[in-house]
Amino acid sequence: MATSDRPKPESESPPDLMAALKRAGILSEARLGEIRSRVLAGEYPVDPIELARQLVKDRILTEYQARRLLSNRPGGLIIGRYIILEKLGSGSMGRVYMAKHRMMGRVSALKIIAPEISNNERVVARFQREMRMVGKLDHPNVVRAFDADKDRGILYIAMEYVRGDSLGQRLKTRGVIPPKELVDYAAQAALGLQHAHERGIIHRDIKPSNLLLGDDGTIKVLDLGLATLMEADEHASFATADGVAVGTIDYMSPEQACGREVDPRSDLFSLGCTVYHLLTGRLPFPGNSPVERLGARISGKYAPVSGVKPDVPPKLLEVMDRLLANRPSDRYQTAAEAAEALRSIFAPAPSRLAGPQAPDGAPAVPRPAPSPVPPPPQIKYVHVRPKYPSWFQPIANLAERSPAGAFALILGFLGAAFAAGIAAGWMIFSAA
Ligand SMILES: Nc1ncnc2c1ncn2[C@@H]1O[C@H](COP(=O)(O)OP(=O)(O)OP(=O)(O)O)[C@@H](O)[C@H]1O
């Protein structure tokens, strides 16, 4: 543990670490016994803070666990079948932890739903139904959900842990995303959405923080099936809801904002809002209050991109126009169609490759280096000699060496045969 991370216990004297460890239940009895013996043998320090530091060094505890134990909060490090390892962050619905399955050892992301939401039995029942469908999703662009359960009143979801940042975090730390990169991310998200839509699941909360960018450049759609939980507080209005709806309004489709039935095309509108925000750093429907921002999307068109960011490829503007169309019938009709349109923005059209300028003013697509013209194939001519009868071979040899001589010889032979025929005929005629 770094010195700067030295935990600040709530009380002056840090708690008995061994007792806290036992109460936390995160280590086996055998492991606890081993630590105790090493302390008694003087191999491990007695001081709780020093001991915690040593256990972190030996990878027996994580820094997060050590901090929790030293601040005398050992409870809650075990949730269902999972041991909490680190805190990943928190959102409007609860907190997300990195956790390890106690039996399988698999590391997952564990989302613990806030009690205000998980105490609403009606919403939880609906959520559990939705999670049964979400558990069947299996696509490289969707964060897989492994498990969802309620343990001692705590509702949690265990999902695939993705090493990387959400696009929301990326926007905050590194600013807007260049068009070409963004288009790739949006197309991947659309493919993940298509997979969910085909299985009857609409996301309803597509936004930059729900698109995780893995270290390998893969986008994974997060929080599928969780939108049902946002409806926990029936009385929350957009103006008063604390974060729950407010954080989401900015990416909501007009039909969703009006409380109408939504279909997959609603997610495409949210994807359009997400692309807009990540491209420009601004919201497509700005306003001073949630109600104003909500009203803007219901009644009007989004703020022109050119006013915010002038150098966007026209083809991308066209695609955004379709995604952000007010009426669902004017949008792409499926996420697959949207993915294809996004992919085509920077795809080099074969006929244009010959020209110096890339499609739609985008950075010039490098012309592929002319491949060297292959040399003509080396043909070996083989002299094939027909197989003549042996009596003809000398004539053939003569014909090859001296065609005129052979011709003269044949003429001579024919002449002699003709003369012999005449002579024979003459003799037969005179005898008669
Ligand atoms: N499967 C996961 N793998 C890795 N990190 C995750 C995973 N799920 C969530 N996180 C991280 O946990 C943090 C909190 O996520 P969470 O979804 O709760 O917040 P949010 O998206 O900002 O808000 P909301 O509750 O509105 O979705 C984020 O930083 C996110 O990147």
Ligand SMILES: [Mg+2]
């Ligand atoms: Mg989220």
